[in-house]
Amino acid sequence: MNLFSLSGKTALITGGTRGIGQAMAIAMAEAGADIVLIQRDTSNQDTRLEIEKLGRKATIYTVDLASQTSVSSLVSTVLQDGHDINILLNCAGIQRRHPSHLFPLEDWDEVLQVNLTTVFTLCRDVGAHMLTRNPDRAGQRGSIINVASLVSFQGGLTVPAYAAAKGGVAQLTKALSNEWAAKGINVNAIAPGYVATDMNTALIQDKERAASILSRIPAGRWGCPDDFKGSVVYLASRASAYVSGEVLTVDGGWMGR
Helix, strand or coil: CCCCCCCCEEEEEECCCCHHHHHHHHHHHCCCCEEEEEEECCCCCCCHHHHHCCCCCCEEEEECCCCCHHCCCCCHHHHHCCCCEEEEECCCCCCCCCCCHHCCHHHHHHHHHHHHHHHHHHHHHHHHHHCCCCCCCCCCCEEEEEEECCCCCCCCCCCCCHHHHHHHHHHHHHHHHHHHHHHHHEEEEEEEECCCHHHHHHHHHHHHHHHHHHCCCCCCCCHHHHHHHHHHHHHHHHCCCCCCCCEEEECCCCHHH
């Protein structure tokens, strides 16, 4: 089980206040990591409290992920405060739904900023820090995990900005892996299937569409946040030392249908 231990490591996580991101943050704390949570504000303390119950450290930094200026100064601030980032999890994301011929440019810009440009900025800045770290006995300097989507592979409906951003996340993951895997930084992504979270409320409330989706999932159910605990610990740990550039689908078999 030492292969999966994150003891002595620190993970910087966006999108950890609820849903999949919260489950993954808690999973990494359960595996022994301390957590730096990036949040819009400090009103939601649930994840921090759950992590501290496990005996791990949890620190909150407030950043507007829709502001490139705010994001660009984040990593330097975290490092100056003494945190040594071993793991980066980019889970934060937003969704905007409109018919493509009516899709507002301001919504396009916001979705691309939060879901792709911010992901690149944090990968770049954390990656630059990881390159300065001494490798461990396995030759590893760090792990970067991005959250992709089924629309990294498929187009979806009425979500052109989200599909473009998540397609970009998949390709960004591969591009960074090509440069950094030989230097001890593994870069991978997790592509969730249909999961019962707030982001999918519109789909869940559309009874006809929800039934159609469920009928295609071989597992016979929508996913839940805890379904992602094992995957993220695996990709953050020494167990995946020879895995890089991978987009791991956690989808109940959807992509194999």
